[in-house]
Amino acid sequence: MANEMKKVDAVIVGFGWAGAIMAKELTEAGLNVLALERGPHRDTYPDGSYPQSIDELTYNIRKKLFQDLSKSTVTIRHDASQTAVPYRQLAAFLPGTGTGGAGLHWSGVHFRVDPIELRMRSHYEERYGKNFIPEGMTIQDFGVSYDELEPFFDKAEKVFGTSGSAWSIKGKVVGKDKGGNPFAPDRSDNFPLPAQKRTYSAQLFAQAAESVGYHPYDLPSANTSGPYTNTYGAQMGPCNFCGYCSGYACYMYSKASPNVNILPALRQEPKFELRNNSYVLRVNLSDDKTRATGVTYVDGQGREQVQPADLVILSAFQFHNVHLMLLSGIGKPYNPITNEGTVGRNFAYQNLSTLKALFDKNTTTNPFIGAGGAGVAVDDFNADNFDHGPLGFVGGSPFWVNQAGTKPISGMPVPAGTPDWGSKWKAAVADTYTHHLSMDAHGAHQSYRANYLDLDPNYKDVYGQPLLRMTFDWQENDIKMAQFMVGKMRNIAEAMNPKMILGGAKKPGTHFDSTVYQTTHISGGAIMGDDPKTSAVNRYLQSWDVPNVFVPGASAFPQGLGYNPTGMVAALTYWSAKAIRENYLKNPGPLVQA
Numbered sequence: 001m002a003n004e005m006k007k008v009d010a011v012i013v014g015f016g017w018a019g020a021i022m023a024k025e026l027t028e029a030g031l032n033v034l035a036l037e038r039g040p041h042r043d044t045y046p047d048g049s050y051p052q053s054i055d056e057l058t059y060n061i062r063k064k065l066f067q068d069l070s071k072s073t074v075t076i077r078h079d080a081s082q083t084a085v086p087y088r089q090l091a092a093f094l095p096g097t098g099t100g101g102a103g104l105h106w107s108g109v110h111f112r113v114d115p116i117e118l119r120m121r122s123h124y125e126e127r128y129g130k131n132f133i134p135e136g137m138t139i140q141d142f143g144v145s146y147d148e149l150e151p152f153f154d155k156a157e158k159v160f161g162t163s164g165s166a167w168s169i170k171g172k173v174v175g176k177d178k179g180g181n182p183f184a185p186d187r188s189d190n191f192p193l194p195a196q197k198r199t200y201s202a203q204l205f206a207q208a209a210e211s212v213g214y215h216p217y218d219l220p221s222a223n224t225s226g227p228y229t230n231t232y233g234a235q236m237g238p239c240n241f242c243g244y245c246s247g248y249a250c251y252m253y254s255k256a257s258p259n260v261n262i263l264p265a266l267r268q269e270p271k272f273e274l275r276n277n278s279y280v281l282r283v284n285l286s287d288d289k290t291r292a293t294g295v296t297y298v299d300g301q302g303r304e305q306v307q308p309a310d311l312v313i314l315s316a317f318q319f320h321n322v323h324l325m326l327l328s329g330i331g332k333p334y335n336p337i338t339n340e341g342t343v344g345r346n347f348a349y350q351n352l353s354t355l356k357a358l359f360d361k362n363t364t365t366n367p368f369i370g371a372g373g374a375g376v377a378v379d380d381f382n383a384d385n386f387d388h389g390p391l392g393f394v395g396g397s398p399f400w401v402n403q404a405g406t407k408p409i410s411g412m413p414v415p416a417g418t419p420d421w422g423s424k425w426k427a428a429v430a431d432t433y434t435h436h437l438s439m440d441a442h443g444a445h446q447s448y449r450a451n452y453l454d455l456d457p458n459y460k461d462v463y464g465q466p467l468l469r470m471t472f473d474w475q476e477n478d479i480k481m482a483q484f485m486v487g488k489m490r491n492i493a494e495a496m497n498p499k500m501i502l503g504g505a506k507k508p509g510t511h512f513d514s515t516v517y518q519t520t521h522i523s524g525g526a527i528m529g530d531d532p533k534t535s536a537v538n539r540y541l542q543s544w545d546v547p548n549v550f551v552p553g554a555s556a557f558p559q560g561l562g563y564n565p566t567g568m569v570a571a572l573t574y575w576s577a578k579a580i581r582e583n584y585l586k587n588p589g590p591l592v593q594a
Contacts, residue, residue: 002296002304008034011295011309013280013324014316016101017566018552018573020258020266021156022313024232025577027271029585034307036278036297038316039067039097042104043259048249056407059247065105066247067095067317071279072461074319076514078473079450080336086459086467092514093349093522094247095317099276100259102317102520103566107246107372107404108255110162110222111563112153112571114383115146115185117444120559128389134477136449137394138339138346140558143530143539146185149571152578154188156570157220160256161228161236163373164191164220181217183379196225196239201365201437202376205401208495214378219400220567221373222256232265243405245372255372276300281463283312283328283549292330292549298463310588311580314526314551315573321555322453322525323468331526331536331545334452336471342536342544344453346524347470348560349512351395351443351478353486353505356413357498359435366434370405377402381488382562383444393480396562397443399489406433413438415500439493441485442519445560448475453525473512482506521565523557528572530592538592540579541572547590552576 009031012019019035026033042065047053058064067073067090075084096102116123119141124133133139157164165179168186175181179195195218198206206216223239230236239254253260266272277300284293284306294308314321325331325343334344359365377400379385384396413436414428456469486505493501529535532544541556543549552573554565561568583591 002306004306007308008032010311012313017103018315020262021573027269029581032271035274037276038279041276042098048251050251053251054244056409063090067097074468074470075456076470084469093520100257103258105247108222109373109564110220111567113568116383118142138447152571152574158231160222161224162222163193163196163225165195165218166190179218182215183385193225196374199403201401201403206376208492209378211495212491214380216376219375223371223373224254234261234264239371241369241371243368243370245404312549318522318555326455346447346527346558347451347453348445348447348524350519350521351445352518353441353482354503355493356438356502357493358432358500359498365437367406370403372404375400375402393477395444395481397441397485399441401439441489444562447559479506523554523560526551526555527558528556532594540591541576
């Protein structure tokens with residue numbers, strides 16, 4: 001028999017970036033807010049305690065900060081004809097767990113969004129015609145514009161302490177020859193901090209990109225280029241390029257995280273409570289399924305608790321948001337055969353390709369130096385900054401050198417044919433480790449009818465609930481785009497005059513490989529839009545079916561972006577929170593009429 005807790009105004013499920021932002025916004029609105037986080041308490045201390053925190057074996061290899069797959073995971077298959085099997089070893093993607101979620105272990109690359117990608121289908125149909133979008137591709141518009149979101153991108157950057165180089169501010173070009181991105185949309189204000197210093201690898205990349213006619217710019221980075229105090233009074237120290245960002249808690253208070261940038265302010269708020277080790281099983285609904293009454297969760301002692309609430313915010317990792325909606329009966333599950341239903345629809349990933357340039361001993365890159373968001377990129381082939389018409393694929397990709405710190409265990413590129421161990425392997429490592437750089441084509445991944453999420457009929461989690469099933473594989477459009485992008489990026493690599501280039505694009509027939517890391521940039525499944533027949537939440541991230549449930553996070557993206565998703569997640573969450581504060585709380589109910 002579950003124990004019923006004291007009712008709160010709002011319960012937040014998951015305490016990463018989206019959960020922390022919502023908690024701060026709703027407590028400011030005067031609500032009593034409870035955040036339930038499935039993982040343990042984490043913070044800069046002790047998780048970022050130096051020197052224990054710079055331990056590759058503990059964090060990158062044994063993956064201390066990531067989800068425990070023995071309790072809950074997803075099952076994976078390539079298509080609907082196969083039987084899915086559980087994802088038992090963290091590899092392809094790395095969901096976080098504990099206070100801060102993936103916002104504690106992320107790298108810090110902090111983009112906005114290309115405005116075209118917010119109206120993806122409309123833009124492509126207008127420029128190239130409706131027949132240009134392949135059969136089975138289900139991309140659609142977000143239902144919100146860049147101009148509407150711009151103030152919230154600005155707000156998030158000031159909270160994060162983001163470093164960068166602006167191109168234009170209020171219509172005035174300020175970033176020409178100063179590291180700005182000529183393809184970037186206009187801004188209302190500058191970055192809070194100037195861009196981080198460029199590593200030698202980034203300098204080489206920028207020079208080579210310019211030499212082939214591209215337009216390099218400084219990556220926007222939520223790693224501070226100097227001391228900073230954010231809008232909540234949280235203090236940050238300057239990044240020292242230690243090389244331990246992605247997968248680690250920052251011991252310098254230099255990488256933005258919910259733990260560093262928002263939680264210190266929430267701790268001063270008597271209306272806020274965070275309960276760790278609280279695994280939410282489902283959202284509880286009224287008898288007519290039109291209103292959430294709270295959630296049921298299992299606490300750290302294994303006891304089932306019912307937490308009543310007037311407002312439920314699902315702000316967990318993308319998979320968990322979709323899983324909870326399916327388990328709770330919120331929205332109609334997606335059916336790929338009929339193309340009907342919304343929850344689980346438009347699951348997307350990242351279309352990543354990597355090249356490594358190996359140099360002789362006269363070029364020393366010192367790859368052990370690094371910061372998670374530091375680097376140089378080009379956007380000449382991102383979004384629709386080039387003519388897709390004769391190319392036959394949808395989507396674009398930024399290219400970049402993002403030197404985050406090449407580790408001594410996992411970061412040892414060697415030429416093809418090198419033995420896996422022994423004296424020849426050691427000699428090859430010595431020849432390449434300090435004389436190489438890595439560059440990525442960070443391709444936008446599109447959504448397809450064949451890629452979706454649902455409940456697995458065979459496997460259950462530790463609490464006896466069906467696991468989430470991921471049906472996913474690369475499609476022809478992905479292969480075409482990756483091959484084009486790698487060809488263009490290779491122009492940059494060759495301009496550096498390396499002795500060897502490793503890596504390349506996916507080949508036709510390549511299947512998704514869950515044993516090799518891509519990114520943790522997973523999106524879709526509870527997508528936003530203007531039509532309840534094709535979206536699970538409206539433009540304010542409010543459930544069409546249960547209006548006192550809001551679902552912020554990358555689960556709302558109708559397709560993947562060329563850019564990293566965190567900046568977009570933060571801006572959308574602030575956008576949604578403003579709608580809750582200014583409209584929903586005054587008149588609870590649907591903010592958009594179906």
